[in-house]
Amino acid sequence: MSMDLFGRDWDVLVAGGGNAALCAAITARRAGARVLVVEAAPKFYRGGNTRHTRNMRVAHDHPNEVLTGPYPEDEFWEDLLRVTGGNTDEQLARFTLAQSKELWDYMSSLGVRFQPSLTGSLSLGRTNAFFLGGGKSLMNALYRTAEAEGVAVVYDAEVTAVEIEGAAFRAAEVTHDGQARRVPARAFVAAAGGFEANIEWLEEYWGPAARNFRIRGTPYNRGSLLRTLLDAGAQQVGEPDQCHAVAIDARAPQFDGGIATRLDCIVFGMVVNREAERFYDEGEDFWPKRYAIWGRLVAAQPEQEAYAIIDSRSIELFMPSIFPAIEAGSIEEMAGKLDLPPDRLRATWEAFNAAVRPGDFDPATLDGCRTEGLTPEKTNWARTIEQPPFHAYPLRPGITFTYLGVKVDREARVQRASGGAYDNIYAAGEIMAGNVLGKGYLAGIGMTIGSVFGRLAGQGASSHVA
């Protein structure tokens, strides 16, 4: 059946199956286009990173039934400027944030439902609209809407080549069931994500260390379309060696561990590497503001592994974890269980405890409980680790997404390295998110970019209807 689909006359071919792809597909379909979506993953894993998301950052001037207060465009812009350190296309970014105001209604029209922010993420209640049931629920809703409105979808179908004449897309080669098929279309939407699951590609920049990374999303985010477009002459945006990485439980599966593998205990203890040495200030700031740097920190340690050690007073201060803590009655026993050098762990531990200054411990504020005389110091929530049982969690870098992408304009048209835009090639989602978020992280902005540019790409692509 899928084979027959490839032979039909399509106005718009959408490569990818996540939020951006489906926004583009439905928008183009609603404008009258005949739309085929080819998703490289099987049905269960459809949606790329979208299946692990939970909210979307949207500018708004008034609170509503879910969003607790106004979040003006200017504030959104300041937040974006801060996290990217200016590594953003200001015009495109400001345009995206302005468009984000329409996303609540737009996404609702696609069947997506929202809910108040989840427990433990109250800091996002004003700025981010949470999806009822999470990202996979959103994905299910988008696919239901798309299919009900006549968008055709093929799973396990990957774009393996594109045929471009001058500035015009003519056809794509789609590989499905081991067979390559030529699929012509009047417009092409590239919405097939980044390359975070492509370990070989990551190794080009990270060396063998990349093999110790955990990939938080599915193994299908291999970036093959990104590679194809860059090789075909699309203009590159974003740094190829940059990726967003957090510290997750080292026992997480290599792929697709998602949100459940996160660890929030780092601020409450000390973190050591395989040499039993501390390497960074665990209490620099609130965890939601710092967790995004810890992936990179752990990646720089021997064997890309580290261990957060807390004592029994702290075991209920953070979100419960999927894997049980490694428990020990003494620091030597802990060293044995973690396979760390016992003498050095004891020395690091004693030095840490001795350096803790008295203070009023308070997880809700930057409490100033600190160490004195250590390198590095711990500057908040420093308490001695003395009451057994001790608990430890092993850490590994968890790669969430990559920044490398193709350059687009404000109509979502892909730019050519040689200048100008392609006539009928559009990009949306992670494959072009680096235009707006060139560096850093702002919770929920990936979905914002995906929806804004998915919608634009769908509108643009539908203008090529025969």
Add this chain to the structure above:
Amino acid sequence: MSPEAVTPAEAAAAHARPLDQLLRGPELAEAARIMTICNACRYCEGLCAVFPAMEMRRDFAAGDLRHLANLCHACGACYHDCQYAPPHEFGVNVPKTLEALRPRAYADHAWPRALAPMFDRNGPKIIALTAISVAVFLFAFMAFADPGVMFGVVEGPGAFYAIMPHNVMAGLFGAAFLWAILAFLMGFRNYWRDVEGGLGPRLGRGPDLAALAAGGHDAGRLKNLHGGGMGCFNEDDQPTDSRRLLHHLTFYGFLACLASTTCATAMHYFLGWEAPYSWGSAPVLLGFFGGSAMTVGAVGLARARMKREGALTDPAGGMHAAFTHSLAAVGATGIALLLLRSTPAMGTLLALHLGVVFAFFVAAPYGKFVHGLYRYLALVRHAQETRTHH
């Protein structure tokens, strides 16, 4: 006496002991594994009461899991929304896991404890009990009633009682009903103490009025059989409201039947009016519409169950089918009796209806009937825990 049998004194002593909170058996172990994953994710917290109740706990003892199992209305939304559902290696399937746990939880809370094994292979046991009950009624009617009355046409006030004297009928059914009520109340007590002994918020007292009202509000609307507003899932990944509608028909139909019987009893004792009642009377109207709704709803639910996606159900036991079929049989025999009460079939239908109803009430504390009661109590507890916790 078998070695497992206990004397009433031993049974009472057993109930003075709190229930075992250890995770014994595969159902509890799997439920604990899955709730630990869910508690680290929490994406589903807007879908129903299970997840907010889970979040009030960090670890899960048996009582906590039995509570969560009873809170789950099996809408299936969290299965379809779950990025960790099979084939993901985490293999998270909340509806199926909690469904597998529910009969174990009912058995653990059952009173008297000696009847807990009724929940093992529950379907065949309920069917056997119903068959025996019908047979006994038929046999007794044929043995004790005048054959002219049993197989002839009898009309007018007291027609039923010509076959079975009213006092015998009222005594027998009153006793069955009171037995069920007693068993329910003892089960409630076991339930409450069990959850109290878990690792969740400790209430230190029984249900309060506000919580009873809040639980009733949620139960009456089936708020939690709604996937957080999108509907519930059954045969595929399209949410609908059909099971919720069918359940409303069944439940409110059942309540109308109870009202019909209550009304008839009141008319008998306080007004001296004897059944059968006329078509325009309250007992007949309530019984006709209630019985019809209940039958249609129960048959619909049984059919939905047969079409249900395999991934969502735990096939063991046949408890669900026994219950929906019993409800349908109670309704259908009641309607048949009403329609054919002026024919020679009346005596036989009366035996059939009374046999089915008698078995229904005697077995109620030991079959799926209890799902509604424990689920209501779980909602009450949840309302009270939420208030205490925040």
